[in-house]
Amino acid sequence: MNPTSKASSMRLLALALLPVAALALAQRGPALAPPAAGDLVVGQLAAGVRTPAADVERRPLEFFQPLAADTRLEAAPPHLAESREYWQRVDGDALRAGYALALTAPGAVVLVSPAAGAEPLVRSQLAIDSNGSRLPLDRAGDTLVDAQALRAAGMEVAPGSVGFRLRPGFEADAALVVAGALGDYVLHVFEPASRDVASARAQADTVHAGGTVQVQVALAGGGRIEAASGVLVSPAGQAFDVDYAAAADGGLVGTVAVPAGAGGEPGLWDLRTSVAASGRAGAFQRDVRIAVAVVAPVARLNGEVERAVRRVDGALELRLGIEVASAGRYELRGVLHGTDGKGARVALGLAQAAAWLEPGTGTLALAFPVLSGGSVSGPFELRDLQLVDQTRIAVLERRALALRFD
Amino acid sequence: MLRIIRAALLVLALAPAGAFANTGVAFVHGTGKQTNALADYWTSAFVNSVRQGLPNTANFVVVNCDFTQYMWDSRAAGCLAGQLHSFVTTRNITDLVIITHSNGGNVMRWILSNPTYDSRYPTIIQRTRWVNALAASSAGTPLADAVISGNVFEAALGWLLGYQSDAVRQQQVSWMAYYNANNLLGTSGRPTLPRGFWNVVGTDVSSAPWSTQAYCAGYTQSVGLEFTQNWLASCSDGFLNCTSQRAAGTLWFNDVNRTGGRFLNHNQSRRDCFGLDVILRNDL
Numbered sequence: 001m002n003p004t005s006k007a008s009s010m011r012l013l014a015l016a017l018l019p020v021a022a023l024a025l026a027q028r029g030p031a032l033a034p035p036a037a038g039d040l041v042v043g044q045l046a047a048g049v050r051t052p053a054a055d056v057e058r059r060p061l062e063f064f065q066p067l068a069a070d071t072r073l074e075a076a077p078p079h080l081a082e083s084r085e086y087w088q089r090v091d092g093d094a095l096r097a098g099y100a101l102a103l104t105a106p107g108a109v110v111l112v113s114p115a116a117g118a119e120p121l122v123r124s125q126l127a128i129d130s131n132g133s134r135l136p137l138d139r140a141g142d143t144l145v146d147a148q149a150l151r152a153a154g155m156e157v158a159p160g161s162v163g164f165r166l167r168p169g170f171e172a173d174a175a176l177v178v179a180g181a182l183g184d185y186v187l188h189v190f191e192p193a194s195r196d197v198a199s200a201r202a203q204a205d206t207v208h209a210g211g212t213v214q215v216q217v218a219l220a221g222g223g224r225i226e227a228a229s230g231v232l233v234s235p236a237g238q239a240f241d242v243d244y245a246a247a248a249d250g251g252l253v254g255t256v257a258v259p260a261g262a263g264g265e266p267g268l269w270d271l272r273t274s275v276a277a278s279g280r281a282g283a284f285q286r287d288v289r290i291a292v293a294v295v296a297p298v299a300r301l302n303g304e305v306e307r308a309v310r311r312v313d314g315a316l317e318l319r320l321g322i323e324v325a326s327a328g329r330y331e332l333r334g335v336l337h338g339t340d341g342k343g344a345r346v347a348l349g350l351a352q353a354a355a356w357l358e359p360g361t362g363t364l365a366l367a368f369p370v371l372s373g374g375s376v377s378g379p380f381e382l383r384d385l386q387l388v389d390q391t392r393i394a395v396l397e398r399r400a401l402a403l404r405f406d
Numbered sequence: 407m408l409r410i411i412r413a414a415l416l417v418l419a420l421a422p423a424g425a426f427a428n429t430g431v432a433f434v435h436g437t438g439k440q441t442n443a444l445a446d447y448w449t450s451a452f453v454n455s456v457r458q459g460l461p462n463t464a465n466f467v468v469v470n471c472d473f474t475q476y477m478w479d480s481r482a483a484g485c486l487a488g489q490l491h492s493f494v495t496t497r498n499i500t501d502l503v504i505i506t507h508s509n510g511g512n513v514m515r516w517i518l519s520n521p522t523y524d525s526r527y528p529t530i531i532q533r534t535r536w537v538n539a540l541a542a543s544s545a546g547t548p549l550a551d552a553v554i555s556g557n558v559f560e561a562a563l564g565w566l567l568g569y570q571s572d573a574v575r576q577q578q579v580s581w582m583a584y585y586n587a588n589n590l591l592g593t594s595g596r597p598t599l600p601r602g603f604w605n606v607v608g609t610d611v612s613s614a615p616w617s618t619q620a621y622c623a624g625y626t627q628s629v630g631l632e633f634t635q636n637w638l639a640s641c642s643d644g645f646l647n648c649t650s651q652r653a654a655g656t657l658w659f660n661d662v663n664r665t666g667g668r669f670l671n672h673n674q675s676r677r678d679c680f681g682l683d684v685i686l687r688n689d690l
Contacts, residue, residue: 055480063521063528065600074595079583087555109636111552145633153630154437154508154645154672155549156574165636188552190637205584266476267572268581272555289555291580293588331522335597350597354522384597386588390523393478395588 026308026319030405032301038075040206040398042300045325047359049264049296049392056329056391060355062367071347073335073384075400078205083198083288085190086274092118092181098129099187100175104221104281105194106168110141110176110187113161118183120160122146128166129175140174141166158186172281196221198275198286206293206395210260213292215271217244218251223279225252230274232256234294235267242271263296266393295394298326301387302361305403310367318382318403319365324357328391332364334402335384338376346376354390378406427501429535430465431457431690432490436508436543436676437573439472447507448676455683456505459690467493473509474571477516477585482573484524486513491526494533502530503690504537507676508645509573511542511603512582512590515654518599519591536602538658538686541643541675544593544605545650546582548637550574582650592654603655606682608643608670609662611635619668622679631671645672 035041090099101108114120128140137144141164150157157163166174176187196219203214213232219225230242242254254273268291275286304321320332331354340346351366366382385402388395433456435447444453448468457466471485494502506514514537521527554570575581592599612619613632631644641648648660661670665680675682 055484057524059525061522061525061528063531065597067597071597072595073597076583076587076595079580081580085555143633143636145630149630150634151630152624153634155630155634156553156570163633165633188555190552192636205587266478267575268584287555289551289578289580291578291584293584331520333522350591352520352522388589390520393476393589398588 026306028306030305030307030403032303032305032320033399033401033403036400039400040204040395042208042297042397044210044297045300045323046209046260046297047325049298049326051327052264052391056356057354058329058356060353062351062353062365064349064351064367064369066349067335067347069340069346071335073347078202079290080199080201081288081290083286084192084194084196085188086285086287088187088285089115089184090187091184092178095176095178095181095185098175098177100173101189102282102284103166103171103174103189103191104196104279104284105191106166106171107191107193108166108171109163109190109192110166111157111161111163112176112178113158113186113188115158115184115186118160118185119180121162121178121181123162123164125179125181126162126164127177127179128170129177130170130173134177137164140170194221196223196277196279196284196286198273198288200271200273200288200290202271202290202292204292206295206398207258208295208297209258209262211258213256213258213269213271213294215242215254215273215290216247216251217254217273217275217288218249219275219277219286221279223277223284225275225277226283227276228252228254228273230254230272232258233270233272234262235265235269242273258294263294263394264392268292269294293394295389295396296326296392297396298328298389298392299324299330299357299387299396301397304363307405314370315367316370317365317367319363322357322362322364322387324359324362327356327358328389329354329356330364331386331388331390332366333386333388334366334382336368337381337383339379341375345381348376380405428462428465428497428499429460429501429503429690430467430493430497430499431460432466432493432502432504433468434486434504434506434510434514435469435471435473436510437473437571437577439474440470443470444468449678452676452678452683455678456686456690459687465497465499473513474573476572476576477509477513478520478523479572483513483516487517487524487526487530490530494530500533502534504534505540505686506537506542507540508672509543509577511537511539511544511654512576514539515544515590515592515599515603518601518603519589521600531600534601536604537655538604538606538689539655540606541608541646541670541672542605542651542654543577543646544582544652544654545586545647546577546579547646547650548579549634549645550577551579552637554578586653590654594653599655604658605652605655606658606670606675607648607651607660608646608672608675609641609648609660610669611642611644611671612669623674623677631673643670643672643675
């Protein structure tokens with residue numbers, strides 16, 4: 001056991017509950033580094049954003065954890081979503097007559113789910129029309145399963161749903177027939193063996209309210225996109241149409257503006273793109289979805305930085321100014337790097353600090369205890385800096401490199 | 407051996423326990439609202455077997471919370487924090503091993519990643535030895551996408567196929583990718599978690615009627631999990647890809663490497679199947 005390290009962390013935690021100890025000669029600076037490509041920076045603040053009634057922690061808290069010297073932080077690009085599947089709302093009339101599945105590969109997995117008010121299904125109702133014959137699912141499909149089995153497995157499908165996997169050989173002209181279908185159903189077709197894959201990636205995973213969400217859509221496998229439509233849906237269910245334009249690489253770029261008053265509710269926004277395409281096997285459909293965060297810009301770093309050494313424990317303290325437009329609990333977190341004896345950049349640790357801030361100017365301080373052992377000196381860098389709105393569970397600002405000092 | 411060495415380093419760095427540690431174990435369930443997780447989620451046989459590894463077998467808690475909510479919600483992480491904080495303080499637990507299953511790993515990882523969110527979190531973190539994450543849903547699951555897509559809530563339409571919980575929404579693959587990149591620690595390219603997060607990974611599902619493997623923890627569940635594997639990669643436990651189970655923290659073991667070659671499907675990884683309870687007991 002290293003009593004110095006344990007003692008340091010314990011003192012750090014304890015200090016969170018005491019008035020801020022006097023600083024030894026605080027000095028202004030260093031200057032906040034200019035934002036780089038990929039950083040998330042708040043422009044105009046949004047005032048008057050409703051503060052959720054949630055039971056929010058009011059005590060100021062700080063926390064430090066050391067990191068391995070060779071820690072390499074790498075910002076992940078926005079998630080790339082891929083799809084070999086589609087969903088289609090189909091009414092009972094169309095299912096009783098036979099609904100073409102428009103498959104591109106063998107072994108399609110099909111799930112039919114009754115919408116609210118529709119008749120629940122049992123396996124014996126389903127059949128496949130193919131090559132002029134109507135075959136029961138027992139012959140055309142395998143791995144038949146009902147909602148009870150799927151829900152027991154943890155897949156929360158609608159009651160009355162039926163799923164199956166189509167046996168190879170029927171994919172050319174398969175049509176699903178559901179005897180006795182009444183009402184609306186959602187047909188989900190997933191083709192794990194298909195080479196026709198739609199993909200989507202947002203330009204940025206976080207957008208401030210009033211900004212624009214942009215998504216790149218592509219189709220791999222040789223097919224051609226004939227048409228596309230999509231919506232951006234908020235956690236509360238508000239839907240905004242996406243406009244698509246052809247991209248230079250043969251794909252599409254979708255754009256949708258986010259209202260200035262958006263954000264502030266928990267959860268992510270869902271951007272759904274539906275692609276109508278044509279390929280070797282004929283016409284087919286792909287639906288692909290990505291999630292983005294839409295954030296109310298209720299606070300931002302104001303560029304003020306103070307640096308000091310705390311008397312009580314010798315911790316290096318970086319105090320950053322925060323301009324607050326709407327009251328809430330805000331957190332600052334960042335990773336301090338130093339320089340080892342060989343001149344290499346080494347990680348020291350992750351510091352976090354949070355407090356309730358009222359509208360106006362406030363500060364949050366990241367404290368890095370003096371770490372014994374080794375020889376780490378300047379230049380130091382504060383990296384992976386985040387300003388987080390803990391009240392609304394939102395990342396407001398993100399800077400890969402925030403400060404550099406000796 | 408590597409796991410033991412890593413554990414020793416963590417003890418040195420953030421030293422919660424000394425020679426007179428008071429060890430306890432907490433069981434944290436997965437998605438769902440539990441009021442009797444001991445009977446309904448884990449079973450008494452499993453919990454009672456695992457806790458035999460404690461010096462004081464009474465030092466255990468089976469958490470009951472509402473994990474149909476987002477992981478940060480007061481009814482999810484708030485509830486979990488309340489029960490863990492109460493457990494460690496009233497019993498003076500200084501060496502807590504937390505066993506999570508599925509989405510319980512995400513809720514626990516919220517606590518570990520956001521110590522300034524709630525004043526109870528630092529105490530819990532400081533007293534935790536490590537987390538044993540059984541079939542963790544760390545990168546979400548395509549099954550969540552499957553049930554949400556086509557059913558996405560729209561204000562004008564409501565839920566087309568019926569209500570889906572926030573927990574299911576959160577476990578969609580693109581959602582967990584966002585939270586891993588922004589709000590949670592422990593995945594590739596991110597700072598490590600302040601405590602070890604050791605993954606037990608289920609790699610397949612056996613549902614053949616003649617296979618004895620298929621019957622532990624219920625044959626019906628095995629049949630459903632065999633079908634759900636269609637949405638998943640070849641390495642999966644029927645609900646989660648292996649890549650999701652390994653996405654955060656460190657691999658402890660793949661099921662077949664410690665169970666005599668038998669798989670732990672997503673339901674079996676929370677039950678006394680194929681010696682899992684003994685492995686967890688000996689880990690205490």
